[in-house]
Amino acid sequence: MKSSRSLALVSLFAALMAVLGLIPKIDLPLGVPITLQTLGVMLAGCLLGSKRGLQALLLFLAAVALGLPLLSGGRGGFGVFMAPSAGYLIGMPVGAFVTGWVMSMLPSSTPRGAALSAFMASALGGLLVVHAFGVAGLVKLANLSWTQAFFGTLVFVPGDLIKCALCAMVVHTVARGMPDWRFGGRAV
Amino acid sequence: MGSLYSEHLTWLHRVPAAFKLLFFAVLGTAQFLMQGHTALVISAVACGLMFASLGRATLSARKLLASVFLAALLIMAFHTYLQQPRVGMVSALRLSSAALLGIALTLTTRSRDLLDVFERLLSPLQRVGIRTERLSLQLAMMLRFTEHFFVVWKRLDDAHRIRTGKAGGLRILAPLTIKMLMSARKAADTLELRLGE
Numbered sequence: 001m002k003s004s005r006s007l008a009l010v011s012l013f014a015a016l017m018a019v020l021g022l023i024p025k026i027d028l029p030l031g032v033p034i035t036l037q038t039l040g041v042m043l044a045g046c047l048l049g050s051k052r053g054l055q056a057l058l059l060f061l062a063a064v065a066l067g068l069p070l071l072s073g074g075r076g077g078f079g080v081f082m083a084p085s086a087g088y089l090i091g092m093p094v095g096a097f098v099t100g101w102v103m104s105m106l107p108s109s110t111p112r113g114a115a116l117s118a119f120m121a122s123a124l125g126g127l128l129v130v131h132a133f134g135v136a137g138l139v140k141l142a143n144l145s146w147t148q149a150f151f152g153t154l155v156f157v158p159g160d161l162i163k164c165a166l167c168a169m170v171v172h173t174v175a176r177g178m179p180d181w182r183f184g185g186r187a188v
Numbered sequence: 189m190g191s192l193y194s195e196h197l198t199w200l201h202r203v204p205a206a207f208k209l210l211f212f213a214v215l216g217t218a219q220f221l222m223q224g225h226t227a228l229v230i231s232a233v234a235c236g237l238m239f240a241s242l243g244r245a246t247l248s249a250r251k252l253l254a255s256v257f258l259a260a261l262l263i264m265a266f267h268t269y270l271q272q273p274r275v276g277m278v279s280a281l282r283l284s285s286a287a288l289l290g291i292a293l294t295l296t297t298r299s300r301d302l303l304d305v306f307e308r309l310l311s312p313l314q315r316v317g318i319r320t321e322r323l324s325l326q327l328a329m330m331l332r333f334t335e336h337f338f339v340v341w342k343r344l345d346d347a348h349r350i351r352t353g354k355a356g357g358l359r360i361l362a363p364l365t366i367k368m369l370m371s372a373r374k375a376a377d378t379l380e381l382r383l384g385e
Binding site for chain 1: 192193212216220249252255256259263266267270275276278279282283286287288289290291293294295297299302303306319322323325326327329330331332333334336337338341358361362363365366368369370371372373375376377379380382
C-alpha cells in the first residue's frame, strides 16, 4: 500500500477511536469503565490489518499521552496510564495487531465469510488479548490476585461479544459497499 | 479539540518538557518499586503538595482528578472488604501519586513540546525505516478526521431521524465507516500529490 494511503487510513482509525470515546462510559467498581473504544480496536484490526491497526492505536495513545481528552469521559494525559484501566489501554494496540493478523489468515472473499472471520478475529484480538493485558494491569496496578482480576474482567465479556457482532456487521456492510476492500490489510 | 494544558502559568511550566518527563518517569517507577508504607506515604504527600502548588492551573483537571480518586477509593474499599486494608492503602497511594504526576505533566506542558520530545526519542527508529517525523502530520490529520467524523455522523443521524423519527445510534456506524473510508481514500490521493509517494 502506498505511504500516503497508509498515512490517511492510520489517522482515520485513530480518529474513529476518538469519536467512539465521546460516547458516554459506564463506570464499574473495579475502576475500569465500559466504553465503545474496544470496538475501534476490532474495526482497526479487521479493516486495516495488523501493521496499520497497530499504528492507528499507537497514534491514538500518543495523542492521549500528549494530553488530548480522547478517552471516554474526556480523560487524557499521562495520568490515565497509571490508572487501573492502564492494562486495557496498553492491550489495545496489541489487540488491533492480533485482530488484523487473524483476519488476514481467515477467508473474506464473500461478505458473509468476511463477517464471520471478523467476528472470530475480533473475539481473539479485541476481546481475549485486550482482556489479558487488562487483567495483568489490574493485578499490577490495583494489587488484585489473578483470580480476582479474571472474575472482575468477566463483567465486560457480554458487552464485548456484542461489540464483536457489531464489528462483524460493519465488515459485512463494507464488504458489500466496497467490494474492492481487502480485509486484514491484504491490499487495497 | 482542546488539550488539558493550562494557560495559567506556574513554576512547573518553566521546567523543560524532557526534564519533566524523565523526572516523572523515574519517580513514578520508584513508587511502584517501593514496599515500605512510610516511604509511600511520604512520596504521596510530596506528590500532593507538588500538585497543590500548581494552584488554579489544576482547576481544568478536576473531573479527571475526581475519577482517579474514586478509582483509588473503590480499590481501597475492595481490599478492605477482602480483609487486606494495607494492600488497599498501598495500591491507592501508588495510583493517586502516579496519576497526580501524570496530570501535573499534562497540565503544565504544551502538546507541541511533548511531541518534540517524542519525536526526538523515536528518532533512532528512522535507521530501521520508520518515518517518525510524520507523527505531527498524522496527529493533525487525526484531529481533522475527528471533526469530519462528527459532521458526517450528524448528517447520517439527521437523515435517519427524518426517515424513521428515531435517533440513528449504532445503526449508522456501518454507513459512517464506508463514508469515512471513502474520505480517507480521497485524502490519500491529495497527500500522494503533495508527498509524491
